[in-house]
Amino acid sequence: MKPFTYARAADADEAIRLAGAGCARYLGGGTNLVDLMRETIEQPAALVDVTGLSDTIEVTADGGLLIGAAARNTAVAEHRAVRTRFPALTRAIVAGASAQIRNMATVGGNILQRTRCAYFYDESGSRCNKRRPGQGCDAIGGFNRMHAILGASAACAATHPSDLCVALAAFDATVHLRSADGGxxxxxxxxxxxxxxxxxxxxVLKPGELITAVEVPALAARSTYRKVRDRSSYAFALVSVAAALRVEDGVVGDVRIALGGVAPKPWRAWTAEAALRGGPATAGHFRAAAEAELAAAVALRDNAFKIELARRTMTAVLTGLMGDPR
Structure with missing residues (x-):
């Protein structure tokens, strides 16, 4: 591991000052960054500890949430307002990692965690454009069962690993950012x-820019999160779905859907949502909307199964929300 300096910031302003022109990395719970440093994938010259940022979880005037970036994942999952108003957030957090990691990981760090692509982590034996631009991508022609079917490119097919981000993307969350240029x-x-x-x-963060909070607007719909994976715990998603659904007289009044495990970022299913709104709340209509969303999917050698798995999971989640009082 490359030697580095360490400083602890008391607040956002001090963190930004200590980070300077973007030469430092911000350190939250360290559950991803420290691993990357051990593997020599990340080699920052300086770390700025930002666990002194706000960790509060507040209910906003409109019934939404304002979550400080330093809030621990466990604290968010267990918060009464989160469990009652946004159960999908709790389910997404609990579906990720172990209890020990959730106790350490922060919301800001969770949002910024990097891919778990095996080729990205294989610093000495594999080519990876994400790790070293222009090197090539061994995942494209290699073992790519876990890789993206949506949004990938010829340069990279890695998936984003966060469960929480999928739920936040579905529920129109906004990220509060600070830098030397302001907020x-x-x-x-x-x-x-x-x-x-x-x-x-x-x-798209600028050098030195810092996440200070995440805001989730009020949600007048039933919501849930489902994660399909190879084993029941401590595994990244093959496909995950966060969704919220409001049905009025058998018609879809509002719907929000995001997918995980299928793209390099949390994938908001805008096409499926547009196809569903104003239409009948039936399993057949849900399936047709899922097919419309996955029409652009491109499979690699080992991950074609994800296309049908995503269709079925989206359909099952939306159908389940019809009878789920939460």
Whole structure:
């Protein structure tokens, strides 16, 4: 591991000052960044500890949530307002990692965690454009069962690993950001990038920019999260679905859907949502909308099964929400 300096910031302003012109990395719970440093994939010259940022979880005036970036995943999952108003957020968090990791991981860090592509982690034996631009991507022609079917490029087919981000993307969350230039907010669906020809850039964050909070607007619909994986715990998603559904007199009044495990970013299912709104709330209509969303899917050698798995999971989740009082 490369030597680095360490400083602990008391608040966002101090963190930004300590980070300087973007030469440092912000450290939350460290559950991803420290692993990457051990593997010499990330080698920052300086770390700025941002666990001193706000960790509060507040109910906003409109009934939504404002979650501080330093809030631990366990605290969010167990918060009464989250469990009652946004059960899908709790389910998404609990579906990810182990209890010990959830106790350490922060919301800001969860949002910014990097892919778990095996080729990305194989620093000494594999080519990876995300790790080293221009090197090539061994996943494209290699073992790619876990890789993307939507939004990939010839340069990278890695998937985004976060469960929480899928639920946040479905529910129109916005991310509060701070930098030396001031503050801004950004829809979470616009924070992460598709790889294109620059897969090394995971997000649109500016150098030194810091996540300070995540805001989730009120949701007047039933919601849930389902994760399909190879084993029942401590496994990344093959396909996951976060959804919210409101039905009025048998007609879909509102619907929000996001997919995980299928794309380089949390994948908001805009096409499926547009196909569903104003239509009948039936399993057949749900299936047709899922097919419309997956029409653009492109399979690699080992992951074609994800296309049908995503269709079936979307259909099952929406059908289940018809009778799920939460």
């Amino acid at each position: 801004r907010t950004l829809p979470l669906t616009e924070l992460h990038r598709l790889p294109g020809d620059r897969p090394e850039a995971d997000t």
